[in-house]
Amino acid sequence: MVNIPVNAEIQAVPIHAGSAQGEAAGGESTMARTPGGPAEFDKIGPRLKAMLRAARYHGVELDPNEFRAASAVPAAADLSQWAQDAGMWSRAVRIRWSHLLRFQDAGPVVLLFNDGGAALLTGASAERNVVFLKSADAPDDGEAVAIDELRLSQVWTGEALLLRTTRSYVAADAPFTLRWLAELVRLESHALRDITIASFTLSVLTILPPLIVMTVVNKVLQFNSISTLVLLSAVIAVVFAYETLLGHARRLIINVVGARLDTKLQLHVFSRLLRLPLDYFERHPAGETMYHLAQVYRIREFLTGKLLSTFLDMITLCVLVPVMFYINAALAWIVLACAVVIMLIILAFLRPLRRRYQRVVDAETWKSAALGETVVGIKTVKALGLEPQRKALWDERVAESGKARLAFGQLASWPQTLVTPIERVMVLGTMLIGAYLAMNDRTGYMVGGLFAFMMIAQRVAQPLVGLARLVEDYEEVGAAIGEAASVLNRPLESSSNSTGLRPRLVGEVVFSDLTFSYIATKTPALDRVSFHIPAGSMFGIVGRSGSGKSTIARLLQGINRDYSGFLKLDGVDLKEINLRHLRQGLGVVLQDNFLFRGSIRDNIIAGRPGLTLSDAMRAAHLAGAQEFIERMPNGYDTYIEEGSPNLSGGQKQRLAIARALIHDPTILILDEATSALDPESEAVVSANLMRIASGRTMIIVSHRLSSLTECDNILVMDQGKVLDVAPHATLLERCALYRQLWSQQNRHLDGRHGRPVAVPPRLV
Numbered sequence: 018m019v020n021i022p023v024n025a026e027i028q029a030v031p032i033h034a035g036s037a038q039g040e041a042a043g044g045e046s047t048m049a050r051t052p053g054g055p056a057e058f059d060k061i062g063p064r065l066k067a068m069l070r071a072a073r074y075h076g077v078e079l080d081p082n083e084f085r086a087a088s089a090v091p092a093a094a095d096l097s098q099w100a101q102d103a104g105m106w107s108r109a110v111r112i113r114w115s116h117l118l119r120f121q122d123a124g125p126v127v128l129l130f131n132d133g134g135a136a137l138l139t140g141a142s143a144e145r146n147v148v149f150l151k152s153a154d155a156p157d158d159g160e161a162v163a164i165d166e167l168r169l170s171q172v173w174t175g176e177a178l179l180l181r182t183t184r185s186y187v188a189a190d191a192p193f194t195l196r197w198l199a200e201l202v203r204l205e206s207h208a209l210r211d212i213t214i215a216s217f218t219l220s221v222l223t224i225l226p227p228l229i230v231m232t233v234v235n236k237v238l239q240f241n242s243i244s245t246l247v248l249l250s251a252v253i254a255v256v257f258a259y260e261t262l263l264g265h266a267r268r269l270i271i272n273v274v275g276a277r278l279d280t281k282l283q284l285h286v287f288s289r290l291l292r293l294p295l296d297y298f299e300r301h302p303a304g305e306t307m308y309h310l311a312q313v314y315r316i317r318e319f320l321t322g323k324l325l326s327t328f329l330d331m332i333t334l335c336v337l338v339p340v341m342f343y344i345n346a347a348l349a350w351i352v353l354a355c356a357v358v359i360m361l362i363i364l365a366f367l368r369p370l371r372r373r374y375q376r377v378v379d380a381e382t383w384k385s386a387a388l389g390e391t392v393v394g395i396k397t398v399k400a401l402g403l404e405p406q407r408k409a410l411w412d413e414r415v416a417e418s419g420k421a422r423l424a425f426g427q428l429a430s431w432p433q434t435l436v437t438p439i440e441r442v443m444v445l446g447t448m449l450i451g452a453y454l455a456m457n458d459r460t461g462y463m464v465g466g467l468f469a470f471m472m473i474a475q476r477v478a479q480p481l482v483g484l485a486r487l488v489e490d491y492e493e494v495g496a497a498i499g500e501a502a503s504v505l506n507r508p509l510e511s512s513s514n515s516t517g518l519r520p521r522l523v524g525e526v527v528f529s530d531l532t533f534s535y536i537a538t539k540t541p542a543l544d545r546v547s548f549h550i551p552a553g554s555m556f557g558i559v560g561r562s563g564s565g566k567s568t569i570a571r572l573l574q575g576i577n578r579d580y581s582g583f584l585k586l587d588g589v590d591l592k593e594i595n596l597r598h599l600r601q602g603l604g605v606v607l608q609d610n611f612l613f614r615g616s617i618r619d620n621i622i623a624g625r626p627g628l629t630l631s632d633a634m635r636a637a638h639l640a641g642a643q644e645f646i647e648r649m650p651n652g653y654d655t656y657i658e659e660g661s662p663n664l665s666g667g668q669k670q671r672l673a674i675a676r677a678l679i680h681d682p683t684i685l686i687l688d689e690a691t692s693a694l695d696p697e698s699e700a701v702v703s704a705n706l707m708r709i710a711s712g713r714t715m716i717i718v719s720h721r722l723s724s725l726t727e728c729d730n731i732l733v734m735d736q737g738k739v740l741d742v743a744p745h746a747t748l749l750e751r752c753a754l755y756r757q758l759w760s761q762q763n764r765h766l767d768g769r770h771g772r773p774v775a776v777p778p779r780l781v
């Protein structure tokens with residue numbers, strides 16, 4: 018690693034050969050991949066450190082756990098990708114000394130060193146011919162060291178990483194609006210420029226055939242000029258060949274632009290969807306969300322289809338309209354007048370059409386919600402024989418949407434009906450008037466001109482009508498943008514995944530005077546709740562149904578953050594902690610856990626980087642799942658379908674526990690995780706609880722008091738308030754509600770219905 022002495026003027030830079038290599042290889046790659054354990058600043062290698070500091074200067078907190086290295090020593094490209102993934106603008110560049118001298122007041126630039134180290138370039142002085150470097154380890158207020166070209170060249174690879182916050186609207190946090198879409202299109206300006214040039218050229222070429230026809234009629238036919246005919250044939254052949262090639266190239270570019278826009282839109286939509294708060298998904302049916310998001314495809318089709326083709330048609334118009342006036346001004350005015358009338362008709366229908374279309378959107382939303390709900394709840398539908406009711410609901414929703422579509426279609430056909438005769442007048446009317454004018458023309462040139470005009474008028478009519486229709490289509494797309502925005506523009510879970518503190522988590526939890534109410538509820542779910550969970554302890558939460566147990570677990574996961582009072586994790590306010598960092602330190606097992614389609618191994622690893630089969634086996638062993646997995650035909654490669662129908666409830670639950678344990682979380686929350694298990698499965702999980710708990714804070718929410726007796730402390734909740742916190746034995750003595758719950762659950766073991774005699778299961 019290159020050590021840059023603090024408070025030193027120009028001096029030799031000592032190099033500890035190999036040390037950084039080792040640190041980078043050992044420190045970065047293992048830390049970056051260590052399951053769960055948040056990488057600590059001190060333990061990561063110099064290149065990551067330098068990047069963290071440079072990003073911090075721009076207000077962005079990079080996460081070392083998200084760094085993906087292709088090689089042991091982090092390469093410039095990987096580092097740059099890391100910053101880009103966090104939403105920053107970053108480039109890995111190879112630059113010369115003379116360029117370094119230009120970084121006088123820019124933000125820090127990361128310079129990579131030959132030995133795997135790195136430093137921050139914080140400024141430069143062209144007069145003194147030095148740059149100012151700071152070691153990645155130097156304190157924030159430490160002075161930078163002036164280094165000259167010779168000394169830097171001994172250690173520097175010539176590579177630098179430039180970073181800044183992105184200024185583009187096409188950023189992950191930007192709202193989904195027309196402006197955002199326009200910016201998305203603008204980013205394709207090179208391709209659009211090429212398309213425009215090609216279209217303009219093609220438009221110019223379209224003038225030639227009518228002019229040639231005019232010449233053939235006026236000159237060749239009238240004067241029998243064979244040589245002119247031959248020349249015109251040659252021109253036509255060249256024009257056609259050129260037109261064909263250019264048309265092909267234009268289609269190719271349009272295709273590429275379309276695919277790129279499509280990809281960007283889809284990536285953006287999905288990344289925003291994932292960052293919506295859980296609250297949103299709890300309040301909106303899955304079908305509704307999916308329908309709204311499906312509207313994004315209509316927007317994309319509009320952008321790359323109608324909008325683009327109308328834009329190209331406009332180029333054609335700009336070229337053809339002057340030619341039309343050149344050939345015959347009177348006829349040209351007739352065409353323009355017709356176009357204006359068409360435009361007025363379509364504009365008159367816009368408002369009523371918008372209203373009817375809104376009804377279609379509403380009906381479709383309800384229809385999709387019913388479909389989604391039925392698919393998600395199909396087990397309940399079948400079990401309770403609710404098919405007729407669901408069918409009746411579906412029939413009703415389909416009828417409503419059919420009615421709305423019919424009403425819209427009927428109204429939408431009116432402008433079409435009114436526009437068609439005017440379109441005909443535009444073409445045929447001009448022909449008749451043109452023929453009349455030609456008959457009275459004494460020059461003899463009018464006939465050829467009329468042919469040419471007819472050919473051009475046909476080409477002009479289409480774009481003019483298309484332009485009018487674009488306004489109508491825009492209404493629909495405006496509605497589609499509104500629908501997609503109604504999902505995508507909700508407040509996100511955190512302003513950005515790249516902000517917030519990333520403290521080292523130990524597992525101490527403190528609730529102090531915390532009050533929380535769910536939206537649109539009157540009574541608080543938690544009312545001035547205060548308690549303390551020491552790091553590494555086992556903490557139980559009990560209480561009647563609705564007393565606020567799961568709400569405590571939700572707040573700990575940062576699902577809801579709008580509470581009053583304090584919730585601190587290792588002394589840091591939870592609201593200040595980076596959400597992704599927080600959840601990486603947590604493991605959560607719920608009563609009903611969703612397993613994804615894929616192998617058992619994939620489900621346990623759940624796509625976390627750097628984890629292998631042996632990590633999955635270790636977690637499965639800890640969760641008591643190893644034995645049944647090994648008995649399965651394909652062991653860890655056994656395929657699980659969506660919703661895991663081929664696993665029992667107990668097996669599913671143990672897999673979920675293994676999945677929560679694989680990244681070695683600092684805090685493990687079991688929210689009614691064993692409540693629905695059969696006694697045998699529960700016994701297996703309980704038997705492993707102590708082993709699972711070792712080295713971490715365990716929070717167990719449970720109705721079954723017998724599974725909490727080994728806890729260091731048990732919190733008794735009632736109607737959102739803390740009733741008591743104490744170990745099992747103490748609670749039995751002093752907490753009436755706890756005693757009552759205990760005796761209710763163990764009545765069968767105690768004939769006297771009084772003092773508990775049940776022996777809780779031993780946890781081993």
Ligand SMILES: Nc1ncnc2c1ncn2[C@@H]1O[C@H](COP(=O)(O)OP(=O)(O)OP(=O)(O)O)[C@@H](O)[C@H]1O
Pocket residue numbers: 299535536538542560561562563564565566567568569
């Ligand atoms: N998403 C939500 N939106 C609105 N209110 C909610 C929501 N979740 C819970 N509540 C309300 O908050 C209160 C506490 O609920 P919570 O789920 O925390 O209780 P609990 O003790 O875990 O209950 P149970 O043991 O039945 O799971 C209840 O009155 C419940 O109706």
